[in-house]
Amino acid sequence: MLELVIFSMLNGVVYGLLLFMLSSGLTLIFSMMGVLNFAHASMFMLGAYFSYQLGKLAGFWPALVLAPLLVGLIGAGVERYGLRYVHRHGHVPELLFTFGLAYLVEEVVVMGWGRNPIENRVPAVLDFPLFTLFTTSYPAYKAFMMAVSVGMFVALYLTLRRTRVGLIIQAALTHPGTVAMLGHNVPLVFMRVFAAGTALAALAGVIGGFALLTTPNMAAALGPIVFVVVVIGGLGSLAGALIASLGIGIIQTFAVALDVSVLDLLRHAGITVGRDSALYELFAIKIAQAAPMIPYVLLVLMLIVRPKGLMGTRET
Secondary structure (H helix, E strand, O other), rough: HHHHHHHHHHHHHHHHHHHHHHHHHEEEEEEEOOOOOOHHHHHHHHHHHHHHHHHHHHOOOHHHHHHHHHHHHHHHHHHHHHHHHHHOOOOOHHHHHHHHHHHHHHHHHHHOOOOOOOOOOHHHHHHOEEEEEEOOOEEEEHHHHOOOHHHHHHHHHHHHHHHHHHHHHHHHHHHHHHEEEEEEOOHHHHHHHHHHHHHHHHHHHHHHOHHHHHOOOOOHHHHHHHHHHHHHHOOOOOHHHHHHHHHHHHHHHHHHOOEEEHHHHHOOOOOOOOOOOHHHHHOOHHHHHHHHHHHHHHHHHHHHHHOOOOOOOOOO
C-alpha cells in the first residue's frame, strides 16, 4: 500500500508538472495578449515530432534545444502574419483562427509522419532506473522531466518579476500606449511573447513525447486538459496554473491506481445495494474507469463556485 502511495504521488507530480509546462505557455500568451490559443497543444505535438526527427539526426541534447526554437519561430510567424490581423476583429475570429490552425497542424503531421505512432523512445542517456524502492524502480527520465519543469517555472518567474524584460512585458499588458511612447515596439513584444509561449509548449513536447504515445491525435487528447488547468488555476495566473496542474495530475494519477468502486466501499461499510437498484450500475463503475472525467468535474465545480479560478486576475 505504501509503495502504491509513494509511486502514485511521484507519477502524479510528474504528470502535473508536464501539464504545467504545457499550460504555462498558454497562460503567458493569454495574460499578455488575451488570446486563448486553441492550437497551443498542436505546438506541443510539433515539439514531440521535431525532437524525434532531430534526435535521429543530431541526438537528444541538440534536439532538446533546437525543437523548441523551431516551434517558437513557427509561433512568431503565426502571430506576425496571421493572428495579428485577426486580433483586430475580436475574440471569436481569434478562436476560429487558432481552431483551424490546430486542424492544419494535425494534417501536416499526418502528411509528414503518417497516422501511426512513431517510436519516440527514451534517450539512452536517461534510460536507467534512478532508484529502487520496495520492488519498483523509478526511471531517471521522469526525474529529468521534474527538473526541467521546475527549472522552467523558476526561470519564468524570475524573468517576469525580476528583469527589465519582465517589466516591459507587464507594462505592455496594462499600458501598451505608454510603453510605445517610451520607444518600445509593442507589436514586437507581443510577437516574442507568443513565440516564447509556443516554444514552452514545444519543450513540453520534447520531454513528454517519449513519456506519452506520440501520435497525430496527441494534441486533441491533451488540449482539453490544458484548458481545464488554465481555467481552474485562473486565466492569466502562472502560480495558479502550477497549483492546478499539480492538483489535477496527482488526483487523476491516484484515481487511475484505485481499482475500487463505490459499491465496494459500501460493501466494506456493511451496506448492500441490490442488482435491481437503479443506482447499481452507477455505483459499480470503478474509480479508475471514471478517472478521465475527473478534471472536467473539477472544472464545472470551479466555474460554479469561483468562476475566476484559484488565482485568477483577469475577467475577460
